[in-house]
Structures are given as structure tokens and as C-alpha cells.
Amino acid sequence: MLHFIQKCSRASSKMLKYPFTVGLGVSRKIDILSLKTSLQQNSSPLFPRLWFFSSFPVCMSKTQCYHTSPCCFKKKQKQAILPARPPSTITYLPNSPKPALYISLAGLIPFVAPPLVMVITKTYIPILAFTQMAYGASFLSFLGGVRWGFTLPENSPAKPDFLNLANSTAPVLFSWYAFLICERLSEAIVMVIIGLGIALHVEFFLLPHYPNWFKALRIVVTLVAFFSFIITLLVKDAYPEKGPKRPGQVE
Structure with a gap:
């Protein structure tokens, strides 16, 4: 995948060296530049790792909220509602x-x-x-x-x-x-x-x-x-x- 992205970036750099016409070439050049910048961002080796670590705390917080809020809250609520059993009279x-x-x-x-x-x-x-x-x-x-x-x-x-x-x-x-x-x-x-x-x-x-x-x-x-x-x-x-x-x- 990285090899394919690098080929695309090289092709885009060659196209920037030989523009076609003035009017058509300006718009094509702008499109090529935007494509190149997006490919460079996506082809950055640090991007997947950074995206993973940046989204990991969010996922963990959601998972923690999901696991602690419904189940544990109900258990704590039941423990708080249930009164202590009184001792039997014979004692x-x-x-x-x-x-x-x-x-x-x-x-x-x-x-x-x-x-x-x-x-x-x-x-x-x-x-x-x-x-x-x-x-x-x-x-x-x-x-x-x-x-x-x-x-x-x-x-x-x-x-x-x-x-x-x-x-x-x-x-x-x-x-x-x-x-x-x-x-x-x-x-x-x-x-x-x-x-x-x-x-x-x-x-x-x-x-x-x-x-x-x-x-x-x-x-x-x-x-x-x-x-x-x-x-x-x-x-x-x-x-x-x-x-x-x-x-x-x-x-």
C-alpha cells in the first residue's frame, strides 16, 4: 500500500514539471497540488499511529462509561436500597x-x-x-x-x-x-x-x-x-x- 502511494506521489511530481495549457493547466495544477498534499498526508507513516493513539482514549472512555454506568450503578443502587436484615426474635x-x-x-x-x-x-x-x-x-x-x-x-x-x-x-x-x-x-x-x-x-x-x-x-x-x-x-x-x-x- 505504501509502495502504491509513493508511486502516485512521484507521478504527481512529474506532472507538476510539465503543465499542459495555461488555463487548463492552472486548474489541473491546483487539482494536482491538492491531490499531492492529500496523498502526502495519507502516506505519512506517522498518521495511522497518531490517529490510533488519539482515538484510543476516546474509545476507552466510552467503553468505561458503558461498563460502569448501567451495570455498576444498578448494583450500587440495589445495595443502597436493600436494608440490613434484622436479627431474629429468639436471639x-x-x-x-x-x-x-x-x-x-x-x-x-x-x-x-x-x-x-x-x-x-x-x-x-x-x-x-x-x-x-x-x-x-x-x-x-x-x-x-x-x-x-x-x-x-x-x-x-x-x-x-x-x-x-x-x-x-x-x-x-x-x-x-x-x-x-x-x-x-x-x-x-x-x-x-x-x-x-x-x-x-x-x-x-x-x-x-x-x-x-x-x-x-x-x-x-x-x-x-x-x-x-x-x-x-x-x-x-x-x-x-x-x-x-x-x-x-x-x-
């Missing part, structure tokens, strides 16, 4: 006050002891099952009283309105109905389980004002009570009945 259990933690753990004994004794002895003892149900119903009444008392202080986040006070009496109604049908012990236990589940749902989703450590204690106590009642119902169907009759049981 606040070690932050509980020591008296509340120890008393709550000790309060699980009446839930765990009756089914544990029946599983060890491989017998269903109605009086133990009744005491477990009675303790669960009493615990429901205690939860209702806790909710009522939580609304009394002036600086409490839960106000003493109809919503809070009516929900505080709901566990008491389940407890009362469980004692009312205590002759059908299995149904009474199921009623206590339903009351515990509804109380936990109300306290967590409808009226979420309790401290996180108290919520963690409520989760632990409710789960332990739930599984203890399930074990008692399973023991009643799996093992034979033995021991003294529960109060009010029909012969």
Missing part, C-alpha cells in the same frame, strides 16, 4: 433479665413433668394430665393479665383502648372454657393449645409492643407447652390408663 433470649429468665424456665416444669413421668412409666395417668391442663389454663389467664397490666402505665406504647383490653381478656375466655369441659380432657387440652397459639399470634402480629426479650421468652414457653401437650395426647392413645381418676371423671 434476644440471652438479653432477658435474669429473674424473668429463671422464673420462666422454672415455670416450664409443670408443662414438662407430667408427660415425662408418663413416658418413663409407659402409662397414662389422668390426674397428671389434668394438672397439666389446669396449669396451661392458668397460664393463659396470666398472659391476659400481663397484657392488661402492660397498658396501664402512662408512657406505655400500648394504650388502654378496646383493642388492647379486649385482646387481654381473650386468653381468659379460653382458660374458662377449658375448665368448663374438663370432663373431656383431650378437648380441654386442645382448647388450651388453641388459646396459647392465638395469644402468641395477637402479641406478635396484632399488638407488637412487647420488648424483644419478652417475645423471645413467649416463643420458648409456648413451644415447650405445645409439645408437652402433644406428647400427653399421644401417651393417652399409646399407653394404658393407670392410677387414680382425675377430679370429676365419670366412672
